[in-house]
Amino acid sequence: MKNLSDKQKKELGRIIISLGLFIILLIIEKAVLPYFEVSEGPGSAPPTPALVAGIIINILYLVPYFIVGHDVLRKCLQGIKNKQIFDESFLMTIATLGAFGCGEFEEAVAVMLFYQVGEFFQSYAVGKSRGAISELMDIAPDFANREAEDGSIEVIDPDEIGIGDILIVKPGEKIPTDALVVEGRSFINTSALTGESVPREVKEGETVISGCINGETLLKVQAVKEYDDSTVMQILELVENAASRKSETESFITRFAKYYTPAVVIAALGLAFIPPIVIGPFSQEFGKWLLRACTFLVISCPCALVISVPLAFFGGIGAASKEGVLVKGSNFLEQMAKIDTLVTDKTGTLTEGKFSVSYMEAADGIDTDELIRLAAAAETGSTHPIAAAIIAACDKPYPPSKVKDTHVDAGGGVKAVVGKDEIIVGKKAYLEDAGITVEDTLEDAAGTHCYVGRNGKYVGTVVVSDKPKENAKEAIADILKAGVKRIVMLTGDAENVAAAVASDLGIKDYKAGLLPQDKVSAVEELLKVLKASTRGKGKLAFIGDGINDAPVLSISDVGIAMGSLGSDAAIEAADVVIMDDDLSRIPKVMQIAKKTIGISKANITFALFVKFACLILGAIGIANMWMAVFADVGVAVICILNSMRMLMRKDEQSKMHD
């Protein structure tokens, strides 16, 4: 019970004092008073001293009542004054005053005490879970070390950083704002932002992102953004705003609460007045029914319901951000659990987005080593990604002095003189134009085929392709396991390339050869099919690398952008942002989403069940006010504890990895 706020400490003090007094009074009433009566002796006139003592005790009960409950009474009065009557304080006041009215003094005090204890636990538990979630999000830097021109270092608040400032990041410190490394080389830990546990190496000239923790050596960096615009601030902003985009479950429960409380209050009024009228006014039963009505009032507070859902979602969003996934609203987290169709971009999402040489075939009289050397030499002058792939694949390049007359043709090829040979590399048509007959033996290989000619003769083929990401296949399998029924891959690439990647990864549906605008209509079509077959319930998610995806991201139910750390546009357009480019985060977040929904549903069911059970038992007089208070605050505390399970996921995860 450490870390109590001042208000909580005061509250706790009041509860303890009041409880002490209450117990003393209870002992006096139960143990001492009967003794008084006995001492009166039998057969005497009315036992006046005992009666007086009883009254005094009853009045004394008011002391602990006011100590523990005066703020409730005050809030109730203020509520009435402000025409906000149906709140907890009002209900508790009416219920306990009702109990006093019926002569149930100790009952009234006990109920108020119990209620305040419950409230205390509730505020403690909420504060605790709020703290736990903020801890998950503990990525904000506390300070920055700014180096002045004379080399002296001052410690400043991150807010004071100006663009261009030189900052020193010592080992173990957080990088205070997005910056460029100007001196030093170190490994930085990005796990708080990306969920990625392997540290990233950074050196001079590279940008680093705020919130990452510097590894072992000192870095000197130059700020490129002010703190308010830095990645960390963006992330914190997003997560905080996420709570205001409500899930359907939450809206439902808020709407429900609006009707629930008045309905129960009306039922309580009915309970108080109808049976006595039927039985006959002024009968002794009246007090009994009044008490039952008070019980009703206590149960009518919807707080447990209202609190349990957002708390679970808040935890879910926190857990997802720990995985390096930003979910921009509870509603999106909710929809992540209901994804029916996942539409995915290919390049950069399923594949690495970088070309590399996948196959080579040399014609007679030449080996593949020589083939790639020639091709690489010819491509020297080109900056095309395919050229880069070919150059990268060559281990022993010709010295630049041997390469002359490089010529890049926008039409689809390059020419150069390498040594004494005239080399030509390009598309089939390009070589054929040069009078070279191409014999492609690798026709089935997926990728871009580059043909190589030497001195007017075909010498071989180099196939360049974009490789699927290492864990893409597993991730796709996990996504299907997590309940996605259909995965559709969209790509602008040729049919054979698309088919190869799809079959490699176990994706059945794909659409190839799409222009950017075709992607939008393809997704619209899929949405139509999905909504028709699931009566609007199934959700469609689109995942892309966030570049040029904005229209598709916005028409999907859930738009997921990946590899977006530091990319403002993608973070803006998407509903869910995966900070690194790891596809396996998707099934993990889907699990988190499912668990969140599971917990919030369990909370709702439990709270409603207990409340209705207590209402029924209260109406027939079995449930007393103690049970009613439990149905109110007790249930709320249990729901909060249940929601806290969302945060324990972290441990489960690390266990799985160990």
Add this chain to the structure above:
Amino acid sequence: MKKKFKLVDLDCANCAAKMEEAIKGIEGVTDASVSFMTQKMMIEADDAVFDQVVKEAVECIAKVEPDCKVVL
């Protein structure tokens, strides 16, 4: 204009929902949210009446939960 405010001692989730509804009803407010979890209030309203809106929002909050204070 859109602005966020911190709330102190916002103690009840249902109250937050009530505040939010009341603030949304203030004239000139285009969007508002009161988050019990983050103890924050967001108000989006026309620039011209923003200060007035904030003043009314503070009153709304005081009405629903007198103990709850807005950090301005």
